[in-house]
Amino acid sequence: MTIALTRPRTVRLRSLRLARPGVVLAAMFLILALIAAAWPGLFAGDPLRADPLHVLEAPSGTHWFGTDQLGRDVFARVVHGARHSLSISVSATLIAVGSGILLGLLAGLSHKLADEALSRSFDALSAFPLVLLALLFIAIAGTGTTSLIVAIGLSLVPHFARVVRAQTFVVRRAAYVTHAVAFGAPRSRLVLRHVLPNVLGPIPVLAVIGLGEAILLAAGLSFLGMGPQPPSPEWGAMISEGRGYLHIAWWASVLPGLVVTATIISLTVAGRFFQRRFEGRELP
C-alpha cells in the first residue's frame, strides 16, 4: 500500500514531458525550413506569379495556404519567404553574437572601472525595448534590408554582450581558474585554456534562442514596413499586406504568421534541449 505523500517534483518532469516529441517535431520543422531557404523551388512554384482569376481563394488542394489579393499562392510565398526571413535573422544574429562576444570579453577581462562602465551600459541597453532600439537605428540609417539587418543585429548586441560578460566574470573567478596559478601558467594561457572555452561553450545554444528573437523582431519591423519592400515575399511583410483583407481572407496573413510562430517555437525548443544537454554535461 502507499501512503499519501507530498507533491510530486514537477520541475524536472515537466521539462522532460516537453522534451521528447517536442524536440523531434521542432528538429523536423527546422530542417524543413532550412531546406526551404536553400532550395525554395523544391517545394513550391513561383511566389510572384499573380493570377487575377483566383484572388483571395481559401486554402485548397491546389493552394494549400490559399491565395492573396493578387492571386499569388500564399504557400509558395511562405516557402520563398523562408530565404528572406532566415537570411535576415541569421545575418543579424551573427552580427549580434560576434560583437557581443567581443564586447562581453572586453568587459569581463578588463579592470574594474572599464568593466563597470561597460556592463552597466549592457544592462541598461538590454533592458531597453528591442523594437525601439532597432527603430532608432532605422530612423538614422533609413529603411531597407541591409539597414534592417544591422538594426536588428545591433539591438541584440547588448543582450549577448551581457551574457558573455557575466559568464566571463564567473569563470574568471572560478576556483579552477585561480587554481591553475599553481602550475605557474602565465595569464594569457589561463585565459586561452580555461576561461575562453568555458565562456564560449554556451554561446551556440544562446545563439539559437537569439535567432528566434531576431526572427520575431524582423517580422515585427517588416510588419511596420521597415524591411524588404513588396513584392518580396518576406514573412512579416506578407502578414502586413494580408491584414487589409482580414475580414474576407484570414489565411493570407494568419497562415504566414503561424509559420513564423512555429519557427520561433522550434528554435526555442531546440535551444532549450541543447541547453539542458549542455548543463547536464557541465554539472553533476
Place this chain on the structure above:
Amino acid sequence: MITAILRRAGAGVLVLWAAATAAYLALLAAPGSTVDAIIGDGADTPGIRAQITSEWHLDRPAVVQYLDFLWRAAHGDLGRSYLLQRPVSDVIGSQLLPTVKLAAAAAVFGVLLALVLALVARRLTSTFGLVLVSTPPFLIGIVLLSVFSFRLGWFPVSGDRGFAALVLPAITMGLPIAGTLAQVLRDGLDRALDEPFAVTARARGLRESAVLTRHALKHALLPAVTMLGWSFGVLIGGTVIIEQVFGRPGLGQVTVQAVNASDLPVVLAVVILAAAVFVVINTVTDLAYLLIDPRLRRS
C-alpha cells in the same frame, strides 16, 4: 534606506544623461546635414537655409549646441519636429494618454492572468508560456481581430473610443507578459517549495496551499519583480506594433511615422522618454526588492 534611494536617483540621472547624449550624437551621426532634414521635400533656397540655420542655432560651436540641447532637454524642451513643425513635447504630450491607458490595461491583465496561471493552472503554464512568447504580438492581434471583431462583431475594429476599443489591444499586449511572468512565478514557486524551509513548514502541519501562499509566493515574487523591467520593454515595444494593428492613436503611431519620415527629434524624444520610464521602473523594482527581502536591507 535613504542612501539607497539617493544612489538610485543619482544612477537614474546618469542613465538619462547618457540617453540624451546618445540621442544628440545620433542626431549628428545621421546622414545629410540637419538643414537637409528640416527642409525635407520643401522649398530649398539659400535664404531658407540661412533662416533655418539661425532659427535652429546651427551656426554655434558643437559644444555650445550640445550644452544648449542638454539645458533645454532638462526643461522638457526636446526641439521641434521636422515633419510636423510643432514642438516635440506637444506632439508627444497629445498622444501620451491613449498609450498610457493601453499599457496600464495590458499590464493589469497580464499580471492577473500570470498569477492565475502560476497558482491555479500550474500544469498549463510552461507550454502556454512558450507559445505566447514565441508568437509575434501582431499575429495575436490579427487573430483576435479576425475572430472577435470581424467574425463576431463584439469589439470595434479600430480607434480609441470607449472601453470596448481597449479590450482586444490590451489582451494582445498582456498575453506575452502573462506567459513569461507565469513561467517565472512558477519556477520560483517550484524552487521555493524544494527549499528546506518548505519542509520545515510542512513539518509544522501546514497545508500545502498554505505553504504555497504563506511561504513560497513571497520567494517567487523576487524573480517576478525583476521581470517588471522586462515587461515594460514589452509594453513600449508592443505599443509601436499593436497601435498599428488596431489603428489606435498613440505614441507608437507617432514613432512609426517619425521613423518613416526620418523625423529624428521625435524619435529621440520617444527614446529619452522610454529611458526615463525605464529609470523609474528600475528604481521601483529595487525598492520592491528591499521591501520583500530583509536580507538585502543590510546597508
Place this chain on the structure above:
Amino acid sequence: MITLEDLRVTFHLPRRTVEAVRGVSFTIEPGERVAIVGESGSGKSVTARSLVGLAGPGARVDATTLEIDGRDARRFAPRDWRHLRGGFAGLILQDALVSLDPLRTVGAEIAEVLRIHSSKTRFERTKEALRLLEEVHVPEPERRAGQYPHQLSGGLRQRALIASALAGGPKLLIADEPTTALDATVQAQILKLLAERRETLLLISHDLAVVSTLADRVLVMKDGRLVESGATRKLLSGADHPYTRQLIAAASGRRRGTTSEPGPVVIEATGLRKVYGDRAVVRDVGVTIRRGEIVGLVGESGSGKTTVAQLLFGLVEPTSGQVRFEGQRFSGVPERARRPLRRRLQFIAQDPLSAFDPRWTVRRIVAEALPRGEPVAPVLERVGLGEEVLDRYPRQLSGGQRQRVAIARAIAPRPSLIICDEPVSALDVSVQAQVLDLLAEIRERDGTALLFISHDLGVVRDLADRVLVMHDGQVVEGGTSKSVFEQPQHEYTRQLLAAVPTLEVSA
C-alpha cells in the same frame, strides 16, 4: 510510541527508480533517545522523514507495520498527517538559515505553529513564542523574535528552529543532523540543549561521536538497510558488524605516521596582516613549516584561517608582513617572480569539483600538473585510482575519488609543500579516513610538508605534528600536537577542546 516493520521507500524519478530504504524495522519507546547513524545515501533521513509523511517528492512508502502514536499510519489521510506534524512530532533540520523561512521573522515562524495547533489569539501566540525562545535559552527574546534568521548567529538561529519545533508541544522530536552546520563550541551548546529536553528524541547524524553523547540506543544504517542496532555503550564497546567497527575506528581516531626529523624550512611567514576595508581579518600571524612536517591550522569559521592559506599560497597580497618560500620572497613580488616556484607549492581545496575545469577529463587535469609528456597513470596509481577514471569528467566521480584526483594533481609536480584547506570536510567519515591515510603516506614517502587547515580538531590531532590555533585573526596558541591537545594554555583552545564530542571506546 513508534513501531516500524519492513519500511521500504522507493523514489520514482523521471529516469530511474531509487530504493532509498529497503526493509527497515525498529521501535521507539516513549522517553527514549534513539539515534540513526549512517553516511550520505544510507537512507537515514528518508527513514526519519517517513515518520511524518514527508519522505520526499515522488516517494512511495510501503511497510507491513507503520504505527505512530498507537495509530496505523498506513491509512492516514493528508489531514491526519498534518495533525501529526508539529503536534505529535517536531522536526529539526540541519541549517536554520535555510530551514527557517528567510523572509519571515523567527517570531512569526514560531507563532505559525501555534496558529495551526492551538486556538490561541494572536496576542497569546506572540507571548507564547517569546516564552519558547526563553525556554531554549535565547537571550533578549523580545528583540530576537522580531529579527530575521540571517540577523541571528548560527547558534541562536538553531535555537529558534528548535523553539519552533517545540511550539506544538510534541511528544517526539526528530532532529536531522541538527548540529552539522555549526562550529564545535556552538555544537556543544545545542547538544546540551537537546539533552535537557524530556521529549522522546530521534536523532539522525553521520557523526557517531555526536550521537554517543546523546542517544540511549543507536541504529546503524548502510545502503538503505539497518546493519546493526543496540544500546550506545554496548555498541561502541563491541560492535558485531564490520561496517560499524569501521565507523567507530574512523570516529575515535588514531595517530597517522610518525614525526620525522624536521628538515630545512620550506615556507616562512612573518607578521602577516591582512585588512579588508576596516576589518583586520588576519593580525600578526607567523608560520614556519619545515620539510616533512605536517602543521595543523585549526579555528572556527571566521577565524581567518582560509585567508592565511590564500596569503601563503600567494593568491592574496598581505597588507603587511612577508612570506618567503624556499628561501625566496613570495609576497610583495609580481606573479612573474613567483611563477618559477609555483610548481613547488600546491593546494588542495575543500570542494574539489569547483577546483577542476568542468570541460577537462581526469587525464588532462593531472597532465596539466605533470612535466610535459610524463604519463598520468602512475600518479593516479599512487593515490589509489585505476586507469578507468582517466577519461571521466570530475562530476562523474564520487566525492572520495575527486579528492584523490585533487591529491594526484597536487603531488604530480613533486611539491615541497601542499596547503590543504579543509580537504576532508565534505567527505563521509569512512572516506575521510582513507584520504587522511593517503596524505600521511605522501608525507612519509616524499617528505612533502603539509599545512592542514581544518575546523575538525579530531582530524588535526590524528595527523599533525604541530598545531596552530587561530581565533579572531590571530594565532592564540601553537606547539606540538601533543602539548596543545593535552595541556592547552590558552582559554580559547580549552573551550574548543571541551566542545569536541569524543567517543569513549573501551577496547
